[in-house]
Amino acid sequence: MAEDGLYGDPDLARFYDLENGWADDLDYCRDLARSCSSVLDLGCGTGLFAAKLAQQGPVEVVGVDPAKAMLDIAVGRPGGERVRWIEGDARELRLDRRFDLVVLTGHAFQVFLTDADRAAVLTTIACHLAPEGRFVFDSRNPRVQAWTKWTPDCSRRRLDHPEIGKVEAWNDVSHDPTTDVVAYGTYYKVEGGERVYASHSKIAFPSKMQIASLMGAAGLMVLEWLGDWSGRVFTPTSPEIIPVGRLKTGSFPELPNRLGNG
C-alpha cells in the first residue's frame, strides 16, 4: 500500500481540516466513548476526534496513523498532548493491550483496498478489543455511487484557508467496476497563484456483504448495522455501511504477552 500524498505530504495535509470538520459521525463515536476508559483511534489522521476525547477526559486515548504529516497536525491540537500518537499501520499494529472502544472514523476503513488488507485491520481491531469492548467504523455504500459526484464539474469548490487565503479545490475520479476501487485526484490552487497542489488516491467501496463475510474470521461480531450517522438501520440504499460490534462470543485472541493487557 503506497503512501497517499493527500495525507503524507505536509502541503496537502494542511488542507485536510478545511474539508473535514466535526460532524454527526464524531458525535456518534463520542457518545459511544462516554462510558469508556480507553479508546483506540485507527487511521486517526489529524486527530480531531482523539484530541477532543482526551481533552474532555477522563479517558486514555491512542491515535494511530502512518502519515507523519497528519500526526504532526494532531500533536498540536488542544488535547493533543494527552493522546498517545503512534506512527503505524493499522494492519500490523499490536500494542499488547486492549481498549473499551476501537474506531476508524472519516471512512478510514476505505483506504484498505483488498479483502486481505480489510481482514488484517479487522484482526487488529479484535486483538485490541476488551471482552466487553465495542468497535465502530464507516464505509460508503457502493450502491449509492458517491464517486459519481467527484468529477471536476460537480466537485469544484472554494475554501478559505486561515494562512494561505482563498483556494480553489476540485477532484477527478475513475471507478473500476471489477474491484469497486475508486481512484481520485484532489487538487488545490491558491487564488492568484500558479501552483496546483495535487494528489492521487485510491479507496475501496466494499459491499456490506463483503465486510460482513470478513468479520467472523477476524473474531468479531456485528451487533447492529447502521446506514447513516443519525443511527438509522442499514438498508440497501443507505449512504453508509456502519457496523457497530464487539468480539465474537468466546473469541479473545491471544496476545503475545497477556501480562501487558490493559
Ligand SMILES: C[S@@+](CC[C@H](N)C(=O)[O-])C[C@H]1O[C@@H](n2cnc3c(N)ncnc32)[C@H](O)[C@@H]1O
Ligand atoms: C480519510 S482519512 C480519515 C482520518 C480521520 N480518521 C478522520 O476522521 O478525519 C484516512 C486516514 O487513514 C490513514 N491511513 C492510510 N493507511 C493507513 C493504514 N495502513 N493504517 C492506518 N491508517 C491509515 C491516512 O493516513 C488518513 O489519515
